[in-house]
Amino acid sequence: MGNRLETEKIGKLMAKFAIPAIISMLVGSLYNIVDQIFIGQGVGILGNAATNVAFPITTFCVATALLFGVGGASNFNLAAGAGDEEKSHQFMGNALMLLILGGLIIALIVLLFLNPLLDLFGVTEKVLPYAIDYTGITAFGIPFLVVTTGASHLMRADGSPTLSMACTLAGAITNTILDPLFIFGFGWGIKGAAWATVIGQVASGVLVFFYFTKKSNIQFKKKMFRIQKDIAKEIWELGMASFINQIAMAFVQIIMNNTLRHYGAKSDYGAEIPLAVVGIISKVNMVFMAVCIGVSQGCQPIWGFNYGAKNYKRVEETYKRAATICVAVGVAFFLLFQLSPRTVINLFGDGSEIYYRFAERYLRIFMFFTFINAIQPMSAGFFTSMGKAKLGATVSLTRQVLFLLPLIIIFPLIMGIDGVMYAGPIADFSAAVLSIVFVIREIRWMRSQR
Template sequence: MEKYKENIQAENPLGTAPVGGLIRKFAIPAIISMLVSAMYNIVDQIFIGQGVGMLGNAATNVAFPVTTIATAMALLLGIGGASNYNLEMGAGREKKASGIAGTALSSLAISGAVLCVIVVLFLKPLLTLFGATKDVMPYAVDYTGITALGLPFYILSVGGNHVVRADRSPTYSMACVTAGAVINTILDPLFIFGFGWGIKGAAWATVIGQVVSGILVVVYFWKFRKMYLEKSMLKPRLHYLKVITALGLASCINQIAMALVQIVLNNILRYYGAASIYGSDIPIACVGVISKVNQVFMAICIGISQGCQPIWGFNYGAEKYSRVRQTYRYSVTACTVIATGFFLCFQLFPHQIVGIFGTGSDLYFQFAERYLKIYMFMTFANGIQPMSSGFFTSIGKAKLGVVMSLTRQVIFLLPLIVIFPLFMGIDGVMYAGPIADAAAFALAIIFARRELMKMK
């Protein structure tokens, strides 16, 4: 058995190839996948902003928690399954690794169907909870009611892609997401402007793209997989599900926290916006636009983290700790350089960035530009926290991963966006962001440094 374990470790390039080359090989497709995945919402936002207007942008913001919750379920099972798969393969336990992958895939399909039914049955109460105003509600119902139908395929695509990448097929993983996003981008202007469907057209374009991405994931595990996988392994097994959720919980909680913050934020903007010169609809629309802009930045950082996940997991399981440390150093450096570039763009070109997503009144641009510059002021340091969370999850430190996921969104940001507006009005929301970011950055550095020192 020990000899078999050594053979698996020796044959797998994750444990032998130069770290820099491995990061490029796995991170670049992961970044592209994350960017393309983010483009589903961003492309919708751009075309809706141009074709429907401010209320359409506000509607996609109100609908965004549904997407975030779906992503949370996908990452819980996808990252949890992929992380366990790489750890078990690194330890030489191939059959157990494949069983975990099978449980993850079938659970993704089941959870997507369940979420679709819940959203369709409780659509209006959910949208009211998410902050929809009277004027925004009709647009939000149209958009969310249709996109809910694509949730099973979306969850299978997002979660399944992590397992595809763990199976040493990062390029196919990228192709799955890219194909769906390209279709969505082509169909958006055709449905919105060509057919005159408005916001419903954007929703149908999104669903069709998600269906294509989900089907490509199924095709991979049916015909192209490298792992050993029997049909019997697709039956969900509770003991595998426990270890999957343990390592996927950090990423899941991070997304749930994002959804929770978005819901609270929308309601605070609705309340304090009504008492300001901006009204309720302008802040909700602006924050929706800026959250999509931030998605682009976060997609790159999370893509680097996801690309490093197989390298961290395999080498930690194989006890090659120097390679784990080296991978973390490289990834953090790359994230920091990219984050600094985004910081400069946000501070120097706020009007141009917001203008991509459609036109608006002078008050609309006034609020959006101030919000972007203030709320995103700590962007240069914001890549470290999601990077560290992914790192802890990949090496099996589930509790640390959960703590890292909770720091920015729940422990710091959520209380601040409730407390600051009591004294500063709607401006309090803007200043809560950079303070929460700074605190999360400091904690991430402390925990990551401590864990890396242990590996010496």
């Protein structure tokens, strides 16, 4: 009897792996969106702007987690599909150690260079005190955030998608309970939101440690945790596409924040309203992307194993089903953003009429191509899971670096702050089209090999 990844019905496999991945991604996004909602209600626009300024740090953490988590999981699946159990276990142990080291290094850098980093990320004088309070506290949770985010991929690869989801869910529930208690009950304001986030991250990290010491399907040995240059290199190569995509996102966030600060100050909106609004909408978009990236992550073990086993028909069928689901979800969010933008914005606190005017326009314009936005990140994961690291990295770079970054620099020179709004949909459409071209080419090649 073969491995279930090559014998079980694809629909059933996708449900088993993708649903927990989607929930894990949604829960992960709650760390940011719940903070944003409670901060908006309890602190106001300046608090929302502070979390937006701090957000590139979270993106750097996720980038590191995906570098070692996706890289380790993809290599694990490919080695398992090829029948090399010993090497697959080495990938798992090395990935875990790299996650721990990566989280500690990022936390140390943030704590040592907090003020210069916030200035680099686009903070204004009014927002700075809130940003220092929030980021200075959440830095202590960074190692747990990196380990939990990366380990969720390793746990799914290990055959435990439900337990992976449970680890992430425990932290998010903790955070959601503590947020209103600390912000409103104890009157800690933005510091309360930060401490709630840290405690939630620690809770998830503890459960991940418990899983790998007590519940894993792998019998770990000390030698598996000794970082080996060749193993680390292979992990790095297959995690690079996801890493680059996140780093590009962080870089774009930094440029965008500085652009908003500069051109916002010259507009009727001021600098703080655009910073707050863009922070809110980026968190809302995370909910949509969490669903679609969760689908992609749930499919990666199926893609990787079957590609390694040369079952190309199953690889193609899985991609088509995943793309159909993501486009359907995208259409639903597109309708929400276009028809009820104020309902979305109101979740994050009240504001002036000029605040609502900017927020509604930004949401409708910037997120116009939501219905196809998932194609590019899903395709990057598709190529990475099959061991095509360079192609995955190329696809990852398309939206953020190739299209969006130049546009958010050039368009505001012509259109002022409105230029940022129109840069989004053009970049989204261009990246989706290019990704589809690469996917069609790959599917044609797989068909020729049958």
